Amino acid sequence: MTSNSNGESHLAIDCHKLDFSWNQDSELVLEGVDLNLGKGSRCLLIGANGAGKSTLLRILAGKRLTKTRACKILGQDVFMNPPNGVVYLGTEWSTNPVVRSDIVVSEFLDSVGGYRHKERRDRLLSILDVDLDWHMHQISDGERRRVQLCMGLMTEWDVLLLDEVTVDLDVLVRSDLINFLIQETETRGATIVYATHIFDGLSSFPTHICHLQLGRTPRPLHVWEATSGVEDLFKLALQWTREDRDLRRIKEKETGRVRGPKKADEVSVLQRFAAASFDSSPTSSYVRWHRCLLSSKRRKTPKCSSKSTTTRTDGEYSIVSFSDVVD
Ligand SMILES: Nc1ncnc2c1ncn2[C@@H]1O[C@H](COP(=O)(O)OP(=O)(O)OP(=O)(O)O)[C@@H](O)[C@H]1O
Incomplete structure (x- = not known):
């Protein structure tokens, strides 16, 4: 880690050879990830769906324990000794029932200390166009x-x-917010890592771009020229994401995994049933499907109104004509 004479880290984020897997025996989702950012940097995190961007951000936020102490923020271990002043904002927040309850925004903001930061809060209320x-x-x-x-x-x-x-966010609020964030890094030396797939209005935002490719950082941090346009950003992201897909396909082929449609004989009985019967009346088919599952569990053999249309295959019932099954 780079430090000054007082032993303080120059780096806001110092992540070195980070490995992470969800379970002890599962594949690494992040492998040897390096991310070093000086104070005042604004880094875009770019990678295909499933590359590990959210996982990395959550580790940096101290929300996930890793085996090795590979990540430091402001010189402190993100999990064992998390520093103050780290804010993580993710999409899962909006699904929390509490933030969808009948609470007035002013009370909500006060409940998380808004009254202590009135000046900044009021500035943000204007930028974000929020009604208290x-x-x-x-x-x-x-x-x-x-x-x-x-x-x-x-x-x-x-x-x-x-x-x-x-x-x-609508384009105006988004643009005002991006300007606010740039100002925060320039005036206070704050640091931002932002994972996104949408680059509109972001050409002046990054100082660096990190490519996360299938859980790895295959190239050094890309230093972004402030004069480059949003098309350059989009082209770069497209080029990297194509690379990611090609590499993923090679890897999946090696392990015999294939995305997309399966061969006909791999399609399960229920999938076939779903395809055959959901076209006419999805709701009633769904209800009948459940009834059949229940009756097959209760009675071992689903009862059918007319000729027997069930055969047993590997402990499941193959339903030939589902409309014949009655409760
Ligand atoms: N709770 C979980 N348990 C097991 N695997 C998970 C879990 N959450 C995510 N994963 C897997 O970890 C990998 C990385 O997921 P992550 O959400 O970090 O990707 P991402 O780059 O943020 O994707 P996106 O761009 O779609 O948001 C994916 O392969 C995903 O399937």
Whole structure:
């Protein structure tokens, strides 16, 4: 780690050869990931779906334990000794029932300390165009996102970890927010890592771009030229994501895994049933499907109204004509 004469780290984020797997015996989801960012950096995290971006951000936020102590923020271990001033904002927040309950925004923000940061809170309320009188259960997804951003950004953070949280903002609010974030890094030396697939309005945002390829960082951090346009950003992301897909296909072929449609003989009985009967009346078919499952569990053999249309295959019932099955 780079440090000054006082032993303080120059790096806001110092992640070295990070490995992570979800279970002890499962494949590594992150392997040898390196991410070193100086204070004041703004890094876009780019990679295909499933590359590990959210996992990495959550590890940096100290929300997931890793076997090795590979990640430091502001010189401190992100899990064992997490530093103050790290804010993580992810998409899962909006699905929490609490933030969809009948609570007024002003009370909600006060409950997380908004009154202590009134000046910043008021600035963010203007930027994010938030009405303090909104009720959380009566606002749109984008409006709820704005409240989340206001809540998360009210305190003076040193490191901000963003996971796709600006995609549902309207273009004006998004643009004002991006300008606010740039200002925060330039005036206070705060650092941002932002995982996104949407690059509109972001060409002036990054100082660096990190490519996360199937859980690895295959190339050094890309230094972004402030003069480059959004098309350059999009082209770069497209090129990297194509590489990711080609590599993934090679890897999957090696292990015999294939995406897309399966061969006919691999399609399960129930899938065949679903395809055959959902076209006419999905709801009643669904109900009948459940009834059949229940009756097959209860009576071992589903009862059929007319000729016997069931045969047993590997402990399951193959339903030839499902409309014949009655409760
Ligand atoms: N709770 C979990 N248990 C097991 N595997 C998981 C879990 N959550 C995610 N994964 C797997 O970890 C890998 C990385 O997921 P992650 O959500 O970090 O990807 P991502 O790059 O953020 O994707 P996206 O762009 O779609 O948001 C994926 O293969 C995913 O299937």
